[in-house]
Amino acid sequence: MRTRADSPTKTCTAPGCNGALRARGLCSTHYNQRHQPNRHASHTVACTVCGTEVQRPTKARRRPTCSVACRTLLQHGASSGMTGTYDWARDAAIRARRAGATVIEVFDRSEVFVRDQWICQLCGLPTDVTASPFDPSSPTVDHIVPLSKGGEHTLANTQCSHLGCNSSKSDHAA
Numbered sequence: 065m066r067t068r069a070d071s072p073t074k075t076c077t078a079p080g081c082n083g084a085l086r087a088r089g090l091c092s093t094h095y096n097q098r099h100q101p102n103r104h105a106s107h108t109v110a111c112t113v114c115g116t117e118v119q120r121p122t123k124a125r126r127r128p129t130c131s132v133a134c135r136t137l138l139q140h141g142a143s144s145g146m147t148g149t150y151d152w153a154r155d156a157a158i159r160a161r162r163a164g165a166t167v168i169e170v171f172d173r174s175e176v177f178v179r180d181q182w183i184c185q186l187c188g189l190p191t192d193v194t195a196s197p198f199d200p201s202s203p204t205v206d207h208i209v210p211l212s213k214g215g216e217h218t219l220a221n222t223q224c225s226h227l228g229c230n231s232s233k234s235d236h237a238a
Contacts, residue, residue, distance in 0.1 A: 078090060110128070112134070113130075116130040118130045139204070156217065165214075166217070169217075171222075181224075184229050186206065187225075191226055201228065203227075204224075205225075206224070
């Protein structure tokens, strides 16, 4: 049902804005800025890898990084040729403990990749070592029996997989 506010001739009353009128004489952007100023509030946090301050939304779920280089280091570890203080093996063990899993051994992700010859164990295709950490073809470590389903954090319970395949698998057993 169309309302008067949905009319194509009505525009926002904010100076210089030609957006469609939504409520109280404003477009949705200006309405939210004026009447809900903390809706998407951000705060300053330290980059997980290098410690640089980063502005992040309050409800952000990913670990904060300041650049693609730091995100790559976080995703691929030091084996990607980058330097930094981040230790993937230690962080993976901490995440496994938080998930309620038993940590039998601490290992580096490169051990998994080399053992599996950089081939995705879910689809059988090679992973792209040079891909961005956001690329679905980039390599990730997958727990065969998910930690949330009682799997252990061991080298034997992990496999190399594409980011896309690992995301599709989610927390289901292979």
